[in-house]
Amino acid sequence: MSSTGRLTRTLGPRTRRVVYGEPDPGAIRGELEPISTIDMAHVVMLTECGLLPADTATALLERITRLRAEGFGSLHGLPAPRGLYLMYEGHLVAELGADVGGKLHTGRSRNDIKATVTAMRLRAELTDLLGEVLRLQAVLLSRARAHRDVVMPVYTHFQPAMPVSYGYYLCGIATALDRDITALRQALDELDRCPLGAGAVSGTDLPIEPARTAALLGFAGPPLHAIDAVAARDTLLRTLAAASSAGVTLSRLATDLQLWSTQEFGLIEFPERLVGGSSAMPQKRNAFLLEHVKAKAGAAIGAWTASASAMKSAPFTNSIEVGTEAVAPAWPALAAIRDSVLLAQVLVSGARPMVERMERRTSESFVTATVIANRLVAQGVPFRTAHHIVGAAVREAIESGATELGKIDLPDGVSGGTAAELPSLRDVVEAHDRGGGPGECDTAVGVLRERLTAHGRRLAVHRGRTRDAQRRLGLAVDALLGRGTAAGREGER
Secondary structure, eight states, X not given: OOOOSSOOOOOOHHHHHHHHOOOOHHHHHHHHHHHHHHHHHHHHHHHHTTSSOHHHHHHHHHHHHHHHHTTTGGGTTXXXXXXXXXXXXXXXXHHHOHHHHTTTTTTOOHHHHHHHHHHHHHHHHHHHHHHHHHHHHHHHHHHHHHTTTOEXXXXXXXXXXXXXXXXXXXXXXXHHHHHHHHHHHHHHHHTTBOOTTOXXXXXXXXXXXXXXXXXXXXXXXXXXXHHHHHHOOHHHHHHHHHHHHHHHHHHHHHHHHHHHTSTTTOOEEOOGGGOBOOSSOTTOOBOTHHHHHHHXXXXXXXXXXHHHHHHTTOOSSSOHIIIIITTTTHHHHHHHHHHHHXXXXXXXXXXXXXXXXXXXXHHHXXXXXXXXXXXXXXXXXOHHHHHHHHHHHHHHHHHTTOSSOOOOOOOTTXXXXXXXXXXXXXXXXXXXXXXXXXXXXXXXXXXXXXXXXXXXXXXXXXXHHHHHHHHHHHHHHHHHTTOSOHHHHHHHO
């Protein structure tokens, strides 16, 4: 199909390569598989609405089914002067005749087809990514419970700050990741309306039934507004934003684990299957996978920037810079974040806290100073005074070479105030049971596990709706091809 009636010439070979590329067999199948799925649903709907004769529908479905079964091999090597879609449609016209192949495009446009393909692919990518992030969340919460009593110092400004537990730290990562999960799930929820039926930009006056097509493709309903359906790709932007946030969360986790696994810190150790050596330095044991986790966040951040920049100032209608150029960076970016999540799963699962080293560093780093100051506060000493008293004691201890506080000069009527008079480190950690402290770790894990379960149920609903739609579409196609039973045809509606 090189002629549109209005135009009789097409792009030159070099320009065509720039715009459409030179797709290999895998790319041809990747692009035409979802388009042909849409075609089958569209044929079913047109036939049920009386817009397509049964014999025409049968001929179209038989040819489309064969093309899908052969991986679209019959199209390899065919000229595609206006892209794969029109090459594919032109093949149907050439094989079946204009009276059959030419009726496939009734009541629709490339615009709503393209928007639907994007929505279907984004739905698949989001469903897969969300499933992997939920698995990571389960690993984080499992390790948080397992290591809830492993005391370690938490750091601020790279300096030891307060006594916590390693499990409590992991629970903090899980808390942040829960918001990323929520954002990803909300983006998935937005993909509930099928753009098909919006036509070029204003729907159609033909008596089609877009709700039927939407159901056969796994959507909850048809377009609400035709211009929005073909013009908007803002859900893609929110997906990239949520993926970027998850990538940033994981990059911060990876930064901590890489620092803590150095010889200087020695708080974390990874098994040999998760580290690498050096080609020149035989002593090296590099936790290099963490560097991949840190870097992959940049792919999503860059993709969001590129997509938003391409959409900015585009007219609110079907637009190539929005529907094609802005969409293109999303797929490799989402794949990069998925890879980051997969790496984080094995790294969190495989990381081993060095329990003795963690406790020793907690004991030697004066991180109980605030606890001692708070004990003075409980006896009526103003906090700023207590802060000054304990701070001076820490300075004196360091200058004397001690690793724990000695006797503190206290105001009259105040007793206590040395590390030796404190309970065990675990008891100190457990005592921080207000304001979301480590003493409330079990509560936080419980809340997050409930949310994880709810997220999982919601994801299962999305997956189930897609599976049910595939089954219904298969039954409807079989019925038109005369392959289904009467009971099956009745049940698929």
